[in-house]
Amino acid sequence: EDKVVQSPLSLVVHEGDTVTLNCSYEVTNFRSLLWYKQEKKAPTFLFMLTSSGIEKKSGRLSSILDKKELSSILNITATQTGDSAIYLCAVFSGGGADGLTFGKGTHLIIQP
Amino acid sequence: NAGVTQTPKFRVLKTGQSMTLLCAQDMNHEYMYWYRQDPGMGLRLIHYSVGEGTTAKGEVPDGYNVSRLKKQNFLLGLESAAPSQTSVYFCASTTAYEQYFGPGTRLTVT
Numbered sequence: 001e002d003k004v005v006q007s008p009l010s011l012v013v014h015e016g017d018t019v020t021l022n023c024s025y026e027v028t029n030f031r032s033l034l035w036y037k038q039e040k041k042a043p044t045f046l047f048m049l050t051s052s053g054i055e056k057k058s059g060r061l062s063s064i065l066d067k068k069e070l071s072s073i074l075n076i077t078a079t080q081t082g083d084s085a086i087y088l089c090a091v092f093s094g095g096g097a098d099g100l101t102f103g104k105g106t107h108l109i110i111q112p
Numbered sequence: 113n114a115g116v117t118q119t120p121k122f123r124v125l126k127t128g129q130s131m132t133l134l135c136a137q138d139m140n141h142e143y144m145y146w147y148r149q150d151p152g153m154g155l156r157l158i159h160y161s162v163g164e165g166t167t168a169k170g171e172v173p174d175g176y177n178v179s180r181l182k183k184q185n186f187l188l189g190l191e192s193a194a195p196s197q198t199s200v201y202f203c204a205s206t207t208a209y210e211q212y213f214g215p216g217t218r219l220t221v222t
Contacts, residue, residue, distance in 0.1 A: 034210065034211075041215055041216060042202055042213035042214060042215050042216050043155075043202075043213050044213075045210060045211075045212075048210055088154070088155070090155075100155075100157075100211060102154040102155040102156075103154055104152060104153065104154040105154055
């Protein structure tokens with residue numbers, strides 16, 4: 001059974017801090033790992049990491065895939081209150097027909 | 113291009129009532145999915161479809177049925193709603209690697 005574990009489950013920091021969110025996975029036939037940001041609505045796509053693209057960056061957000069450790073991290077630098085959200089990690093495996101296996105998410109709260 | 117849409121956005125049912133949630137996508141995607149999201153549980157796959165006329169069970173299919181009569185639509189049915197089905201339901205459609213989510217339906221069963 002595919003498994004995705006995120007840590008921490010919740011995190012409270014002050015504006016301007018840097019945070020690192022963790023995701024580890026155990027899946028058959030890994031294809032890609034995705035990060036989503038979820039506020040009070042549907043998840044919105046942040047990054048996709050595959051075996052051929054193990055590091056992505058967009059503004060203050062960056063993510064790295066560690067194929068050896070079967071894990072990924074999502075970094076957010078100079079955090080802002082607008083970064084407060086649930087961050088979801090998910091893994092596509094097999095033929096994609098089974099959908100994504102999601103972790104339970106990290107609830108990030110940025111205090112002013 | 114509306115992406116993925118869901119109707120209704122909110123619904124309250126009494127135990128034993130039935131309803132259908134509609135998901136529509138205009139991106140010509142083959143794969144479509146229904147998830148439910150509960151506090152502390154993340155998103156869990158209910159049913160999915162790999163093309164028009166096909167459906168398959170996901171992780172938590174009990175109490176739900178689905179149909180994919182047209183490529184752009186994926187329906188989720190609850191024949192006899194139970195309080196345990198109180199949740200937020202998300203539909204998604206996919207390219208090879210990325211999923212696009214609908215806005216969600218918040219369902220409460222009393």
